[in-house]
Amino acid sequence: MTLLADAADAAAASGPSDIVSLFWVALAAVVAPLLARAIRGYVPSVVFLLVLGMLLGPSVAGLASDTGGLELIDELGLGMLFLLAGYELDPALMRGRTGRVAGSAWLMSLLIALGLVALIATGDTSVTSIIAVAIAMCSTTLGTLVPILKSEKLMDKPLGRAVMAHGAIGEFGPVIAMALLLTGRQAWAAVAVLALFVVAALALTVVPARLARRFPAIGGVLGALRGGTEQLPIRVVFLLLVVLMAVASVFDLDVVLGAFAAGIILRRLAGAARPDLDEPLEAIGYGVLIPAFFVVSGMGIDPAAVAAAPGTWVVFVLIILVARGLPVWLSDRIFPHGASVGTAADRVQLGLYAAAGLPIIVAVTEVGTRTGLLDEDLASTMVAAGATTVLLFPLAAKIIGRQYTATRAKQTAG
Secondary structure, X not given: OHHHHHHHHHHHHHOOOHHHHHHHHHHHHHHHHHHHHHOOOOOOHHHHHHHHHHHHOOOOOOOOOOOOHHHXXXXXXXXXXXXXXXXXXXXXXXXXXXXXXXXXXXXXXXXHHHHHHHHHOOXXXXXXXXXXXXXXXXXXXXHHHHHHHHHOOOOOXXXXXXXXXXXXXHHHHHHHHHHHHOOOOOHHHHHHHHHHHHHHHHHHHHHHHHHHHHOOXXXXXXXXXXXXXXXXXXXXXXXXXXXXXXHHHHOOOOHHHHHHXXXXXXXXXXXXXXXXXXXXXXXXXXXHHHHHHHHXXXXXXXXXXXXXXXXXXXXXXXXXXXXXXXXXXXXXXXXXXXXOOOOHHHHHHHHHHHOOOOHHHHHHHHHHHHHOOOOHHHHHHHHHHHHHHHHHHHHHHHHHHXXXXXXXXXXXXX
């Protein structure tokens, strides 16, 4: 009996097992969209995923742990989120005047964020820590916005295209900034490593395309094994994702850079096969891995730490709104381009959507806590602020859009 009691005490001390933690994650993934539907979608299900993760995690109920096997699931979920974001991105939106305006708006966001974070930083805060927080404050959560834009039927409208353009830069810019500024390398070494990664990514784009053209049988094999128990194209996509994430890891870059590059490469390689890939990719991503990522991310939020510094939480939300939303709103108002919106209401919605940021904030806090740039309490507050932007800003944008549509309908009827 003593041995059994000692074993039980040891198990309790070590926390819940991986499979028990996975059970709670899976349950939260099922409950979250039901709660979102119960309130007519005004609160995105991702917010419920984060809140449920926080309640289940070690800081509250302790029913689930974000260590062990869930760490790998969390990383795969983050990778799939960025892969789908890159996959949905139309490269034309990043070229020409649209790309220049979106890029300039993001650079302005970074400068504003640096200034605002420096103003609130304490005297002993390092410059690198200020840069890390500023990078997090000027991101856009494109992977989270895509489902919202689809549900609102905005993807093919000017507002949706504008959100995609600014969102792409709002994810790509911070990822590059992380690679250059948060690795601890000297500037020249960081640029050289990033250049090597780009070369590797280009090789993974060019070589398969040339092989497919030279050996048409490859396409035939992929087509013949795309269904049933084989699902070869989906296995190839998963391999591409893991390869790019592994290459990024080998170069000591954040894996989100590899995942985003994998999505862009996949879009280029898929060509006419895109419709066959969309449904299974979304099923795996939005059905399994991405919800798990958000639940596990919620486990990293310590509500006690956030409650101990509510002012910091609110200030971070305001910094994100001013640093990211304002430049996007202003740039679209002053510099018309191919993806510009047409009305003042659309412009306000664009700024609000662009200011919704979370995955990059999670990635920056993970890097920051691992390297000692950020402490755990500050990281919790930053993630909570990012979750707040995902809750409030798209909600405000949807309300403004629906009110504007209703007003126009009344004016037309009158």
